[in-house]
Amino acid sequence: MKLKKLVLTGAAGRLGSYLREPLSKMCDELVSTDIVDDIGTLYPGERFVQADVAKFDEVHAILEGADMVVHFGAIVDERPFEEMLGPNFVGSYNIWEAGFQHGVKRVVYASSIHAVGMYPKTEFIDTEVAHRPDTFYGLAKCFTEDLGRMYWEKRQMESVHLRILSAAQVTNPRALGSWLSYDDLIQLVSRAIDTPVVGFSVVYGVSNNDRAPVDNHKASFLGYRPKDNAEQFAEAILAEADAADPTDPGTMLQGGPFAAFELGQSDMSLMKIVDDRKKT
Structure with missing residues (x-):
């Protein structure tokens, strides 16, 4: 069944850029x-509204008449708590409360491994740990997961x-286990939207990697079946990598470099993220 109105926050972000076209078809x-101010050329059936998720009135106006919300809008990095509070904590509350007031059926939320980032990678953790x-960034994900459960x-x-x-x-070597391809991201979000009943659910966003450190079997009802595997990059990545330090939390813990950051501080250069957002 095709939705009447779907809202995507964080549409200008890297992940949002890959979601816009497939979501416009749903x-x-x-x-x-x-x-x-602008996100480029719009797809058929898409319109852009500039808004700040930290401002309830703006969120409330956008969600009127919406069936579902795909909430990817936030600061996507570690920052001092005071900077995170509006976009990442209050923003989530605004989405859920405005959605409830308008009768929104479901929110699909971009949570993160950083909600459970202090677990060792040697523990094959499931969705119920x-x-x-x-980090404060991860704490915001915990807050929003608990918010979603409560609502x-x-x-x-x-x-x-x-x-x-x-x-x-x-x-980098960590990504051999943690990679989520853009095609698998699109499949994951699509299944979160079109599964008839989800209640409150948690699922790990990860591709079908041989070295994946997490267990999704308790979310199998969503029908998410990733197809890509980072092992295709392993030989080249490992040939150039330094020897792993087993005493480094950035190596040993699920959160990677975030697990080693001081609270409120970040060095995103350690992640070596390529800004390859989709252009319209």
């Missing part, structure tokens, strides 16, 4: 929103929380 109207955030249990508003590991080009 609904009569896709409302893409971000804090930027307790939160162990590695389901108290108000019957569904949500799917996608604990994305690393949706970026494979440029």
Whole structure:
């Protein structure tokens, strides 16, 4: 069944750029929103509305008449708590509360491995382990997962929380296990939208990697079956990599470099993320 209206926050971001086109085909109207002035050429059925998720009135206006929200809008990095509070904490509350007031059926949320980033990679963790955030960024993901659970249990508003590991080009040894390809990202979000009943659900956003450090079997009902495998990059990546340090939390823990960051501080250069966002 095709949705009447779907809202995508964070539409100007790298992941949002790959989601816009497929989401526009799943609904009569896709409302893409971000804090930027423009997101380029729009797809058929898509319109852009500039808005700040930290401002309730702006979120409330955009969600009127929406069937579902794909919420990817946030600061995507570690920052001091005061900087994260509006976009990453208050922004999530605004989405859920405005969505509830408008009768939104479901929120699909870009959570993160950083909600459980302090677990060792040698533990094959599933979707029901307790939160162990590695940063204020990860803490915001824990908050929103708990928010989603509460709105389901108290108000019957569904949500799917996608604990994305690393949706970026494979440029380092960690990504051999954590990679989520853009095609698999699109499949993951699509299944979170078109699965008839989800309640409150958590699923890891990771491709079909031989070295994946997480277990998705308790989310199998979503029908997410990733097709890509980072092992195709292993020989080249490992040939250029330095020897792993087993005492380095950035190597040993699920959160990677985030697990080694001081709270409120970040060095994203360690992630070697390529900005290959899709152009329109």
